[in-house]
Amino acid sequence: MSIIAINQASEFIWQQFVYQQPDDLRHASLVAKKLQQSLLQSTQLPDSLAHYKIDEVAWLPEQKTRLLQGDVLTTYTEKNEALLCFLLTGNDTVVQLGPFEPVEHATIPKYLLKLCSFVILALLLMFWLRPLWRDLTQFRYVTEQLSKGQLDISIAPSRFSAIATLTSQFHTMATKVANLMNNQKHLVNAVSHELRTPLARLKFALAMLEKQAPESVPQMSQDVQEMEVLIDEMLSYARLEMAQSTLKFAPFDIVALVQEQIDKLHRTTIKQIELDCSYPALTLTAEHYYMARVLQNLLGNADKYGKSKIYVAIQKMPSDVKIIVGDDGKGIEEHERDKVFEPFSRLDKSRNKCSGGVGLGLAIVDKIxxxxxxxxxxxxxxxxxxxxxxxxxHANEPKTLSCP
Structure with a gap:
């Protein structure tokens, strides 16, 4: 409605106050009308008046209709000079007056009027869109706060916004999400404190009972150790989900880090480890601690399910560093490969209970x-x-990012 009002108002202003025919042409039109009325009463046309038969000119249908209705018709020559024509009633003679001076086009007022119309429309758009823009900005602020783990969020939706209801519902949802994240944080802290203490007491009691029942204590100790590993993995994954840490990107030598993790694995395994790397050093900009965790999980996975060989390779590509960790185990079927990155996912054939693990190691790798x-x-x-x-x-600027 505002656009229509602006358009109609601009047209009215243009016709009434800006676009007007020159005064001499308006005066000539009035004179031509009076002359037409006077010539209807005379029997002979003056020789000074230019006249011709109506069929001698190829008129447009609209022009011919106006002439037949007795109107004064204004036409223009190639030089933009005005000609006034009218038809004598009861006769087929057309009288022509002119030519008159070219009509001056009001170019500057025309564009000034257009500019004013667009400025008014822009102001109206700003008035309409400001509440909407404010709510969308608050959407972005809330999502950024949640991604950074900031749970204290508050927004004030505008009553005049077109999405005021959506903003209110989003605020309710964000508050519930923040409460869930806060509850999960407290739960992880409680689990970390409450479960580790009885586990430590249980391990101490099993050590005391080892002399009395040596045949059953090892199995019970293994169950306790498995429970402890499960708790550690669950707590580690929960901390990643809550994004409590920050990623501190800095350049380091990835070849040295891989060699360091291989040396650690050599201390606990008898499998043959083959390293394929032609670079004495290769700089990678990443988070050193989490990259070590990725390599540790991948090497531990290869050691757990491989038979006797582990293969590690480092390759430099145009925009990436490619790290390969393989083993000589049973492998993973192609239709099951996506499942191994899901939390608590275990493949029955190649990943069984006797091999240990809770299905979180590769999920952590994928997230990091x-x-x-x-x-x-x-x-x-x-x-x-x-x-x-x-x-x-491998070529990012050193920076600090919050875990998403």
Whole structure:
């Protein structure tokens, strides 16, 4: 409605106050009308008046209709000079007056009027869109706060916004999400404190009972150790989900980090580890601690399910660093490869209870790699086992990012 009002008002102002024919042309039109009335009463046309038969000119249908109705018709020559024509009633003679001076076009007032119309429309748009823009800005603020783990959020929706109801519902949803995250944080802290204490007492009691029942204590100790590993993995994954930590990106030598993790694995395994890397050093900008966690989980997975060999390779690509960790185990079927990155996911055939694990190691790997803007894929190794391929961008500016 406002756009229509602005358009009609502009047209009215233009016709009434800006666009007017020159005074001499308006005066000539009045004279031509009087002359037409006087000539109807005379029997002979003056020789000074230009006249011709109506059929001698190829008139447009609209022009001919106006002439037949007795109107004074204004036409223009190639030089933009005005000609006034009228038809004598009861005769087929057309009288022509002119030519008159070219009509001056009001170019500057025309564009000034357009500019004023657009300015008024822009002001109206700002008035309409300000509440909407304010609510959308609050949407962005709330999502950023939640992604950073900031649970104290508050927004004030505008009553005049077109999405006021949506904003209010979003605020309710965000408050519930913040409460859930806060409850999860307290739950993790409680689990960390309350479960570790009885586990420590149970381990101490089993150590005291070992002399009395040596045949049953090892099995009970194994169950306690498995429970402790489960709790540790669950707490680690929960901390990642809550984004309590921050990623501190800094350049470091990825080759040295891989070699360090391989040396640690050598202390606990008898499997043959093959390292394929032609670079003495290779700089990667990433979070050192979490990259070590990724390598530790991948190497531990290869050690757990491989038979006798582990393969590690580092390759430099145009925009990524490619890290490969493979084994000679049973491998993972192609239709099951996406499942291994899901939390608590275990594959029955190749991942059984006797091998240990709770199904969180690869989920943690996938989440950390995603934080760094990379991806993790599963292939078949050269020995037929599983091969994990990690792609990491290697040329980012050092920065600090909140975990998403």
């Amino acid at each position: 790699v995603a934080w760094h803007g990379g991806r993790c894929e599963i292939e078949r190794s050269k020995w037929g086992g599983a091969q994990f391929v990690v792609y990491l961008p």
